Amino acid sequence: MSYSEQMLTKLQEDHDWPSAKKLFALALRHDDDDTLYDLGTQLYQLGFNPQAKRIFEKLLRAHPTEDELRTYLADIAVSAGDNDAALNYLDAIQPASDDYVAGLMTSADVYQAMGIPEVSEQKLKEAKRQAPDEPIVDFALAELYFSLGRFQEALPYYQNVRAAGEEEVAKVVIGQRIGATLAGMGEYEEAISEYQKLPREAMDADTTYQLGVLYVETKQYQQAVDTLTALQQSDPDYAGLYPYLAKAQAALNQLADALSTVQIGLGFDEFNTNLYHQGFDYATRLDDEDHALEFAQEALAQDPDDQDMILSLSNLYVKNGDDQANIDLITTAAQNHELDPQMYWNIARSYERQDRMTDARENFLLAYPHFRENADFMHDLVLFFQSIAARKELLAALKQYLKLVPDDMAMQAAYDELLAEP
Template structure:
């Protein structure tokens, strides 16, 4: 009896060579497959190679098949996908725009066009393509997913939510490798529906609770003012991944809200140990140390922050305030002279004026008081300081003008009302 021997195609042999990590043989067999295998076999090989990430070889197969079947629109959509992966947006659009509305592949071409236009930074065109596709195929889950992803990326959370809800209602828990419940939670959080967002995240399977999701849950509890749950969630994340440094400022905030200022400061110190260039942590450290009356630590944090970013104007102002409180007037002048922004900050000008006045640099002080005046003329504390300066300098008319402005703002300050009356009477003598 003669037995029939089954011969493997070149395509099958190539895939076997790839499985054996024999790339040299795989390349030779691929060339033979292009020359000798039938079109159905080649199409199957193209699908396998595309799935494995061998886009160049898959492209060669699809181009050969498209040459034989120029009206096969499905080949154009796959070639467009490959072009997108290769950052060849124009080539992708050429393939897609050649597909006519009467084609069965037209809706798919609109979806791919939407992806292309989004990568090109043209979300309005992307949305138009998706809406056009939805009119033609209103029950297509891929369109709901595309719209949800687009709206989420644009911050249009209220529009993203129903798209993800439709997917979940159809049993689509996962789409294109994306967990829909996770996306729903992010959209709800974005629109401020924090309780609903927590509920959405809690419905995720345990294995889907990655670091970012756990962080988001802790953040949401913080927004809901459920500080203990926020602390529990963020501390659990810190134990699992202490280098996830975004968590530390929020954990410190939750601890502060619970009245544990020392614990919050320790959290900040732990965060800095893992990320010594985190400006937010240094700022939070300053705030907490100040509330704990630990001025030396507060000063250290601000100085380190300015060493990282000398242009951090919030830190410059805070440090100048601290120096003023400590009566370190030369330090105030040195700091602000070195760090005054081009758009002069009125509070910094006021601080500099106070330091200059204390150092008897009266001309400089007067100049900076006047520069700050237009922005701070409705601030009673500024006006009180300005009045005292004018009085010390013997600038009676200027003091009267400042007093008039002040008593309009604080009419029940009878002491300064009386001072105004006295100065005006002196002027009339």
């Protein structure tokens, strides 16, 4: 038995690292090159890179034309974070070498890791020219384009890989990637079709989630509920499923279920802004105002500048007649941000109900440029000017309102009567 074989036995079976180290030193001195090469590749696969590196360096000195050794050494250098050393090894591989394509692909990996994808693309295109029918090259190009979000370019390369009979490469299921690529291109129905063709064992949590999201995007809500509920049952910690499951349930008018889904989801992801907004919406639609207020207050405790939630809560305060709470909310918001025009309208209504007419008038006028074409707003404005007997402003408001609602006879009569006054 060679020293290399003895070393592997001590390493893998006996887990005796001190003895394995001694045998490794003896192998370097006494074993033949073929035996050492086998030992180097096995140590590389087991993750013992420093030892594999010593073997490959020794062999490269003895066999300087064996470029496969350079690709191994380059991989080890990348793992150690030494990209310059990796590129030095790879640049030494000449186009006439049998390992030139492998070297190009490893170079592409190095440049991508360095954040230079354009050079990575150049290396892979050269590999494609050198080996036009090699599926692993097509796969590498597809993965590069996929990682860059260039889905239109990735798709034909994935299809080439599958056409070559490869259903899985480097633990990547090609059908999964084609489905995700089609989804990235906005081809949702085609993506769904790809996912539906996958064998059950390929439907991992991520793929099931993606399929559920696609069902939501294509408004196939019952399929979305079925798919995402199955994911929830198998992997309840998959926090991303809850907003989409709730959305699908709400679309089916299963509002109580949607609200429950939001509450469960917040147990796994308490900082998910979308869930708070969804919970507020569903609770409001269920007339469950206590829960709606809880969602709003929790969301604003996390993000006091959430303008969408501030407006939603303001609308609820106006509906419920909680005028002081509405005034406090909007006044605080105004200290940090320019207000949404709807907030001027909301606070004006609250000031009016508190008989703070000067404040109400100021905010109605601030809202007016944004809502002058809104019949509901103009109706409120007419009633406000009537209440404070502001004849000139009332005439102007009535005139604008009647442009929007010309068949409102009561308002037309009020306008005519006002015009007739001396």
